[in-house]
Amino acid sequence: MKVLAIVAGRHNGNSEILAKEALLACQEAGAECKLINLFDYHIEMCTGCECCTMQMGEVMQGKGTYKGCVLKEKDDMDKIINEVQSSDGLIIAVPSYDLAPSALYLRYAHRALAYEVSFRLAIGELKNDPHLVGGLIAVGGSCHDWQSLSLEVLGASLFTQSIQCVDQMMATRNGRPGNVLLRDEQLERAHKMGENIAKAIQTPVEARTWLGDEDFGVCPRCHSSLIYPGEPHWDGIEFPFECAVCGSGGDLERTKDGKYRFVLAPNGLIRDRNNNEARAEHLKEIIATRMEFMKQQDIVKEKYKKYKELQFPSI
Ligand SMILES: Cc1cc2nc3c(=O)[nH]c(=O)nc-3n(C[C@H](O)[C@H](O)[C@H](O)COP(=O)(O)O)c2cc1C
Structure with a gap:
């Protein structure tokens, strides 16, 4: 060990x-x-x-x-x-x-x-x-x-x-x-x-x-305290709330004692970054973004000129 x-x-x-x-x-x-x-x-x-x-x-x-x-x-x-x-x-x-x-x-x-x-x-x-x-x-x-x-x-x-x-x-x-x-x-x-x-x-x-500690953090998956309102992912997947760390998806619920609880959606772990397969999905996004970029090199080249030529004084 x-x-x-x-x-x-x-x-x-x-x-x-x-x-x-x-x-x-x-x-x-x-x-x-x-x-x-x-x-x-x-x-x-x-x-x-x-x-x-x-x-x-x-x-x-x-x-x-x-x-x-x-x-x-x-x-x-x-x-x-x-x-x-x-x-x-x-x-x-x-x-x-x-x-x-x-x-x-x-x-x-x-x-x-x-x-x-x-x-x-x-x-x-x-x-x-x-x-x-x-x-x-x-x-x-x-x-x-x-x-x-x-x-x-x-x-x-x-x-x-x-x-x-x-x-x-x-x-x-x-x-x-x-x-x-x-x-x-x-x-x-x-x-x-x-x-x-x-x-x-x-x-x-x-x-x-x-x-x-049992009650540490808010996310039941990774125990982070950061849960934020979800936005559509590259492939349209969306959750009402997501864990900022592991990417688990779900919703916030108010318990009887007035506290908030992050409850995972039935498919809430499909983007769980702890999971090798779910991370491989992200690799697909990276590859798709790269391919989209590579296919449009003529446009990129043309638009690049302006920014490459544009110079501001440094210090
Ligand atoms: C540049 C700098 C920024 C810091 N910012 C924070 C901070 O945002 N929050 C905090 O709790 N402590 C902050 N600290 C304090 C350190 O986290 C604290 O002194 C800590 O004990 C340092 O750990 P060490 O003794 O292992 O080096 C900051 C210290 C430095 C030098």
Whole structure:
């Protein structure tokens, strides 16, 4: 049983302390534990070149071999992802900056697209599905109101690695490094997360389930707190409300005690981003968008001229 903690906060900071506390519980349960702080690694920013997804499209059509990210030889990302994909459990502890996970974590997360687990499995680059389980820790100086996108964005970063999130916690009101040492309940909750990760790893894949706090979040599928009014998808699918993270669809209902509940539609999981097949539907959308663009190159070329020639002073 191997558990890796990824931290994107200051050295000896609050995120690192909580990640260590969670790992302690994993270690007590017999896991081999490692911790990496992303500040110690060189991670180039995704340039948006789309070489990875273009190659994926071609390889899936039987053309060429997958060479991976063009930045592969330039930084530590390959090393980190291979460590992730050879682990059984992952604990991600990240500070909230401007309501959301810090840019350092996002830099790592965006580069993970080139290592899509379902794709690597399909082409045999990965021999076995790692069936990773994950726990998310968002850490901020404030309460939920100032960390309103943190766990949601962290949750969204798990899809490319097909990681099943079994627990989440938000550590609130921790400003200076070490502040969390005054919050025993948060340290205990992080320890519990470690226990939950170890428990999930030792549970057969098909029986694994949410082990976090029962009433955590609003979405019954991924436990995010962000449910928004749905709009038509590219193929006309539409739900009254959708989960902003996993894409589950349904409606909001008021319970007798006056609270709101997100109730999944009978077909509410057809766009569930936790599901490899549902994510493959999104790949169809990407391919359709690309084909529509490729077919109309004469129009694009003509209209491009104006914007390529148009220049404004820079600074
Ligand atoms: C640029 C910046 C933006 C921040 N924005 C938020 C925020 O929106 N919400 C919040 O709760 N805390 C915010 N914080 C506070 C950090 O999340 C907090 O200090 C946290 O404990 C840092 O974690 P660390 O000790 O692991 O580095 C911000 C800090 C910085 C440096």
